[in-house]
Amino acid sequence: MRRPVPAYSSPRRAESAFTGLYxxxxxxxxxxxxxxxxxxxxxxxxxxxxxxxxxxxxxxxxxxxxxxxxxxxxxxxxxxxxxxxxxxxxxxxxxxxxxxxxxxxxxxxxxxxxxxxxxxxxxxxxxxxxxxxxxxxxxxxxxxxxxxxxxxxxxxxxxxxxxxxxxxxxxxxxxxxxxxxxxxxxxxxxxxxxxxxxxxxxxGRERAAQNRTPPVPDALLQPLLATCLYLVEVVGPHIADLVEAVRADAATGQHLPDLKARDVPAVRRVIAEIRGSGEPLPAISAGQTIKRTTRGDESPLKQLAWSRLARRIGARRFTQQARRLVERELAELAAEVGFQRPWAQQSALIPRSDNGELIAWTGPLGGEDVELIAGYVITACLVLTSALSGMRSSELLEIEVGCRQPFRPTHSGGKRFRLAGRLIKRQRFGGVPDEWVVVEQVDQAVALAERLTGRADGEALFGTVGITGRLKNLRNWLKRTGNRERWGLPVIPEGPASARMLRRTLALSIAHRPGGLLAAKIALKHISVATTEGYAARPGGSQRLFLAEVQEAEQASHVQLTVEAFRDVQAGRMPSGPGARSLIEAFQHVDAELKEAARSDPKVLTDDRHLESLLRKQAKTLHVGPANFCWFRDPSKALCLKLAGTPNAKRPLVGMCDSARCPQATHHSRHRPVWLGQIATIDVFVESPRVAKGEKLRLTPERDRAVRVVAEIDAAAPAALVGKD
Known part of the structure; x- marks a missing residue:
């Protein structure tokens, strides 16, 4: 707001320019x-x-x-x-x-x-x-x-x-x-x-040089995503069926008459039926029982679900007079048959998260229990939608029931899922219509949340998006009810996980491509492609801003990885692979520039800023593969482009990389565990009697290549073996 203010001489207005206006x-x-x-x-x-x-x-x-x-x-x-x-x-x-x-x-x-x-x-x-x-x-x-x-x-x-x-x-x-x-x-x-x-x-406010929002720590992110995926994919369909049944039953009961004193004979007939069959009386949820006890109710019928019993007789609820007339008989019956919650008495079997053992997904539930579980599964849907789409809080709030758009098939036979929403940030009041291209897990989570909320089209899907508070409640509920042990879920550590932090985590995950659950069970490549397609479809939309954040984080990561590779060369830990010689020569040239700069302008550097500046051009050619680095300096030398028949492409096809033969690929100490893992995996297949002999013969060259790559890494960077077996 650096604006000059004129020295005025005109008198103030006699009345406001807005007087009398709406x-x-x-x-x-x-x-x-x-x-x-x-x-x-x-x-x-x-x-x-x-x-x-x-x-x-x-x-x-x-x-x-x-x-x-x-x-x-x-x-x-x-x-x-x-x-x-x-x-x-x-x-x-x-x-x-x-x-x-x-x-x-x-x-x-x-x-x-x-x-x-x-x-x-x-x-x-x-x-x-x-x-x-x-x-x-x-x-x-x-x-x-x-x-x-x-x-x-x-x-x-x-x-x-x-x-x-x-x-x-x-x-x-x-x-x-x-x-x-x-x-x-x-x-x-x-x-x-x-x-x-x-x-x-x-x-004295400093302009932030980079995004200050911290990512969700991996120790919290991995169990959180594992829990939410399990709740959405495994528990979710069962609780959705149950919610719909409970709500349909409640809707039917709204049109029934109250059970009055004249209907007591019908109650006694039902009492006789229950005594004859030995089935328990319907019970309320544990939470409702606690509430009745807190109010001082110590009667033998404090667990009885009166409305559920009335429904069996064809009524909506008991009147007070009707209750008094049958209380003694019901108490005697309760002493004989006991109580049991009426829903999910024979629940379906599901695999535990930790070992795959089949278990009943839940014990008997009261109606309140069903709605409670549904609420926590909706929280899991919200977390997945936020964590796997990169939406801001304002955009999550604008997701409505009915937002899912018909999917579009891709040329490769896949599907592209879309959510209609609104872009709020940096727009006129009220925002503008927007659309997100998302992965299947997000579409699945939104579809499940629509079933669980039961709201009409156009209403807010999630209501509130205070993820930190909802996560705390979810964590406590899993522990309190014993469902975490029942389902074999990991412990979710204490800590915050807001929508802003999840967005930042996703951006960094796509940029860095780490291991872990996010990379293993949910393909980061798919999310990256969905984000790019969303940007292409709506260049002014929300995914443009998210993609820009991803690219910024990716550039910073590539610079850091290049600096680390340079420092390794300085320490004698050389890269291996077909592209190692040219990379070492490039680093030697940079090292010479550093030494010359130190002679001509001696000073103490407290960080790698000058080095990063020298390596930035080299970092722009870096493409990170799962088991190698690709220094994409010359497209004509890229083996992946030759194999694909696209020699003029601007980026390598990392998924087709054969790093053991490509002249622009290098292997570093950080890649050694990946190749060792491939050797171990192949050994399992080779030793298995169920694998065909021909398949074992095909895998042998793959194992030999992995062994050769590990040997080359060890020979080029012997210091990397310190502390390894």
Missing amino acids: VCEVAGLRLPPKVRGPMFDEDLWVLAELVDAHRMVDPHELIWDFTEINNVAWRVVAKEVLLAMLAPQYQAVLECAHAIRSFSNPRTCYRYLMRLVTWFNWLTVMGITSLDNVTQDLCEQHLEEMHWSIPKPGRPRRRLDPNTMAEVPRSIQILALYNELLSTDRYPAGFAPWEGKTAAQVV
């Missing part, structure tokens, strides 16, 4: 038919009925109470500035030479209102009654006070991070941009708070 009409905010919304002159603006309000907007952000400003004249100032921000193309706003010309959305304006309330009321406490008396010293004093946290009993105040403080000076500065518009008060002529400085410069 706020939403001036701002172009859509309302339902026949709804006008608040007028400018009102001190309470309720914008709750905005048609385009997206789901990231909290209801309180659409209620603007200007009476919180003690000085009546400054209420008008706040209203004029905020409406000008909402309507930058309004004629009176266009006459302000330095007004903001881009549209601000109501959420942004609400934050400014909260800051202005604090600023104006602080001035009132300081004895200032007119903005004409505001000075730079007052601005500095207010900013200093806002830099400190609110006092708490027994705790010292702490200074807040400068990166969180930019809104304070920005809200003070913004008033100067609308001097020509203000009618009741304004800053003195020619005064601009912190003139010539942006709000970021005022607070």
Whole structure:
């Protein structure tokens, strides 16, 4: 906001340029038919009925109470500035030479209102009654006070991070941009708070050189994904069938009459049937039992599901009079047959996650238990959708029931799954329609969540996307109910896992291509292809931003891997493979440049920044394979392109790489475990009596090649063997 503020001589307006106007009409905010919304002159603006309000907007952000400003004249100032921000193309706003010309959305304006309330009321406490008396010293004093946290009993105040403080000076500065518009008060002529400085410069906020969002630690990510995949793919279909049955039963019961005293003979007939068969009485869930006990219910029938028993008799529920008439007989029956929850009494068998042993997926459940499990499986659907798509919180909130689009077949016989949504970030208020191309696991999770929620098309699918809190509840539920042990699931460690962290984790995973569950069970290549296709289909959509984040992380990773390979060569741990000689020569050239730079400009370097600069060109040619590095400098030498018949391609076909023969491929110490793993796998097949002799003969050259590659790695980098068996 580095804008000059003119020294004006014209008097203030006699009345506001917005007097008598409707706020939403001036701002172009859509309302339902026949709804006008608040007028400018009102001190309470309720914008709750905005048609385009997206789901990231909290209801309180659409209620603007200007009476919180003690000085009546400054209420008008706040209203004029905020409406000008909402309507930058309004004629009176266009006459302000330095007004903001881009549209601000109501959420942004609400934050400014909260800051202005604090600023104006602080001035009132300081004895200032007119903005004409505001000075730079007052601005500095207010900013200093806002830099400190609110006092708490027994705790010292702490200074807040400068990166969180930019809104304070920005809200003070913004008033100067609308001097020509203000009618009741304004800053003195020619005064601009912190003139010539942006709000970021005022607070000393550093521009982030890279994404600061931490990824989810692998120790948390792997068990979390394993658990969520199991809940969605194995448990999910069974609980969905059960949820639909419970809800259908409840819907049927809504149209039945109440069971009254005159129906007691029918109850006694059912009691006789149950006594004769020996079947247990229907029980409520464990949670409901605890609630009844907490309320002081110690009767022998506190576990009885009265509504379920009424349903068997053809009624909706027992009246109090009917209950009293049969309580004694039911208590006697309960002592004979006991209680059992009515749902999933004979549940299907599913394989345990850890060893594949077939087990009943659940014990008998009450209706409340069914809905509870469904809620936790929906959490698993949310985690998978976030972790495998890269959606932001705002985009997850805009996913609606019915968002799944018909899949598109690919030329190779695969499928491309699509989700309709909305792009909110950096768009006009309400966002714009968008579409995500996703992998099958995401489509499956969304389809399951639609079944479990039972909501109508167009309603929010997930409701809330506070993943950290929902994950904590899921973890506790698995432990409390014993389902983690029943299903053989891993322990999910404590720790946060927000949508932002999962997005960052996915971006880094695609860029780095690590091992682990994310790479093994869910093909990162498939997610990368889906993201690229989503970008190609909608170049201005959400997946463009996600793909850019992936590419940035990939470039940084390649630079780091190149630096590591260079340091290995310096330490005598040479690469092997057909491309090793040319890579070593390139590194020797860089090493010579470093030595020359040290002679001509001796200085102490605390990091690898200069080295990274020298290696950046080499890093741009790096393509990471699962068992080798490909230095794609010359497409005409790439073996994969020759085999595919595409010599003019711009990128190698890493999936077709034969690194033992390609002149641009190298093997490094980090690749040794991969080749050893291939040897072990081949040995298992060769030793198996079930594998055909011809297949064993085919595998023998593959094993010989892997053994040769390991030997070459060991010979070129003997230091890599330290500590290995």
